[in-house]
Amino acid sequence: NAGVTQTPKFRVLKTGQSMTLLCAQDMNHEYMYWYRQDPGMGLRLIHYSVGEGTTAKGEVPDGYNVSRLKKQNFLLGLESAAPSQTSVYFCASSSGSGEYNEQFFGPGTRLTVL
Amino acid sequence: GQNIDQPTEMTATEGAIVQINCTYQTSGFNGLFWYQQHAGEAPTFLSYNVLDGLEEKGRFSSFLSRSKGYSYLLLKELQMKDSASYLCAVLDSNYQLIWGAGTKLIIKP
Numbered sequence: 553n554a555g556v557t558q559t560p561k562f563r564v565l566k567t568g569q570s571m572t573l574l575c576a577q578d579m580n581h582e583y584m585y586w587y588r589q590d591p592g593m594g595l596r597l598i599h600y601s602v603g604e605g606t607t608a609k610g611e612v613p614d615g616y617n618v619s620r621l622k623k624q625n626f627l628l629g630l631e632s633a634a635p636s637q638t639s640v641y642f643c644a645s646s647s648g649s650g651e652y653n654e655q656f657f658g659p660g661t662r663l664t665v666l
Numbered sequence: 667g668q669n670i671d672q673p674t675e676m677t678a679t680e681g682a683i684v685q686i687n688c689t690y691q692t693s694g695f696n697g698l699f700w701y702q703q704h705a706g707e708a709p710t711f712l713s714y715n716v717l718d719g720l721e722e723k724g725r726f727s728s729f730l731s732r733s734k735g736y737s738y739l740l741l742k743e744l745q746m747k748d749s750a751s752y753l754c755a756v757l758d759s760n761y762q763l764i765w766g767a768g769t770k771l772i773i774k775p
Contacts, residue, residue: 642708657709
């Protein structure tokens with residue numbers, strides 16, 4: 553039982569390049585989330601999904617796209633990376649909302665955009 | 667706007683007790699979470715409060731006062747491994763988690 557996994561763990565991009573971050577969970581959770589974490593700030597929600605085939609915008613969605621083609625996977629795409637997207641990205645999953653919203657996090661992806 | 671405030675950093679001594687406070691102003695309230703995050707690692711769940719009062723879980727306790735928009739995390743018998751950041755997060759009216767910036771706790775021998 554691996555929980556939530558993320559690939560890659562580290563990445564360096566040049567401005568304008570694109571990339572996809574992959575998140576996978578083996579807990580059969582319905583809800584999945586992508587956050588970014590920057591120094592001195594709380595986790596900020598980028599996009600989330602309440603089930604296979606559905607996605608929704610979070611607090612800071614600009615410059616990112618997501619897809620949830622399979623229940624266990626949630627992909628985050630950067631079409632044209634910018635230095636402002638340098639951050640640590642965390643994926644999380646939960647079995648539901650409300651009081652069942654205990655979120656399980658992946659180990660994170662450290663992205664640097666030059 | 668929505669706002670969650672926590673102290674940026676706290677220092678405590680091994681074996682002592684420390685209280686980390688969190689105050690919040692959010693659009694609605696559906697519960698408050700505390701997470702622990704060691705440097706370079708992912709956050710992990712510590713506690714959930716939705717009713718007023720104290721929830722105890724081993725060396726950790728969490729308190730909530732909804733009328734005051736206030737919570738605290740109490741850590742007893744501090745150990746060196748408790749050195750970490752502690753994140754307060756509130757579930758708002760849309761069932762979205764709003765996160766504080768976290769409190770970095772430094773434990774000294």
